[in-house]
Amino acid sequence: MQQAYLRYYPQLKPGLGAVSSLIDERINVHYDSLEPALRQMADHGGKFLRPAFFLLFAGLTSPQFSEDQIKAAASIEILHMATLIHDDIIDDSPKRRGAASIQAAFGKDVAVYAGDYLFTVFFDLITETMTNSRFLTVNARIMKRILNGELGQMSDRYRLDQPLLNYLRNVNGKTAALFSLAAEEGAYFGGADHRVIIAAKRIGQNIGIAFQMLDDILDYTGHRLNKPILKDLATGVYSLPLLMVLADHRAELAPYLEKQAAMTTADIKAVQSLVVEFGGVTRAQELAAKFTAKAEQQLAALPASPARDALEKLVAQLLKRTK
Template identity: 35%
Template sequence: MSAIEDIRQSLKSELERLDTLISRTLDSSNTLMNQVIGNYLEHKGKQLRPMLVMLTARLFGGVNDDALTAAASVEILHNASLIHDDVVDDSGRRHGHATINAVWDNHVAVLVGDFFVSNALKLATETEDLRVIRAIADLGKLLSLGEMDQIYNARYHELNEEAYFNVISHKTASLFVTCVSMGAYCSGVDDWRLDAIREFAELFGRCFQIKDDIFDYFDSQVIGKPTGNDLREGKVTLPLLYALSNGASPERDEMLSLLREDRVLSDSDIRRLIAFTHENGGVEYAYATMERMRAEAVAILDKFNSPLTSQFISLLDFVIAREK
């Protein structure tokens, strides 16, 4: 049994209650809405985010009803962001399954995403904890800002690591930081432990996104999305950023010129950029960055002096080692 399956097994009853709560929360009086959502929920993901809420609550006291409600709230909002992202990116598949916008249309997908958002916010209010409510509201804002940051960087060619990490802090790490914050709020925790677990979650989220970005430089048959998909959308991620900073001219200048042209990159352009990235150590640098962040994250967890932190490390190792 894999490490993540071990964790799922240890949270089996909580995750079953989570699934029931999410289904009940998203039930409506509209037949079409129920049909679309019912089909969507048949293909739930790995549930890393609600698991982080629960593991944090367990670390600091226990998984109570409020922690379960908070976990459902953040999972619903996360899925709302995925549904809306698929519309924005005109994506036809996600994790091997047809997207809502592909099966129905953008109109239906946007409305379903909006329905998810409103229910995520409503569910958070059931905790009657202003910190949880504020956290889920702030998360919605950060996710939107992260997407806008990414659009800005692509449009105005902000090709540096600072801009890159600003984007992934907003669009990815913010979700994981919110998860551990909610788990901590619902179980009761002092400020230093809250700050420490949030620092861990920031590093966790950065590793998650870096690994996602690495996939763009490898065979699409393995990962389930087209090779170079990010590059086609104008997204320059950590592996290529490093190669551009360390590659030799004149090839480096040619790659920069390609990226700054006001046109969609061709398949040939994509192949050249990917080859340039590999030849100049971009992928190796991204892996090394994840390993450095992993070491920082483990050092933070060591401060808690608890055997329960081993599951956080296992989850982080899963994120770094996953192949899709």
């Protein structure tokens, strides 16, 4: 796990450790084909951002983490892992979390079942913890929203006339839905009152949108380890900086984009430069900053607590990063 953010809130460490142990325990399957695939995914456990948000929102009102909180936080990470595995099949992604993706390392067959298996683990965890709350229904709806975000993105591939609204809708589904769920469930399982739960849900959504926008912006500006720069372009996924200028500069950009999967590295770099030159990155940063500011403002309105301070620091670090 790469959890540099733990320095803001070291109290989170045992909670995230418990989430990680629970995930390890639940992915303990007995089939040669699947076990190493799931194990690899768990070992390169990413940043655990969603469980961290869950636990921080729970920490607003809850002095320590209960077993149900750990399970619910794990359910979100498990659902996230399942969707990543299936998305990598669709995108033919060679890499994930700095290692070979499951589909690249173990084949698409194993990847299909590995994702399905994680759906069943997710399902187990939420039936164990949420049967008596409205969150079963919320989770069902979120699962559908995530998938709709992915489907929307797939459906808009290579479309030069796609409205910015579609991008926002897709981001809202594929990324913000899960951040929003983590925040809302965290507040709920921490025992927060109704007003805070509603606020948490909105804060999570704004964080998620800003987080995805920043991720897309960094494709155009950053030098990132282990991430092919702008590979998305050749697969037809056009993100915020490009969409910010595509309508006004279609004549200049279309000749490259219309090559679709045949775009060369030189083509991709040309698009990257043009997008920067036309102001796409700056405009995308301005839009992302609005969602970040909104999240910060909403956070500031929550009752003061060490967990809130930690949330503010985490949001600042996460949404103002440059790589």
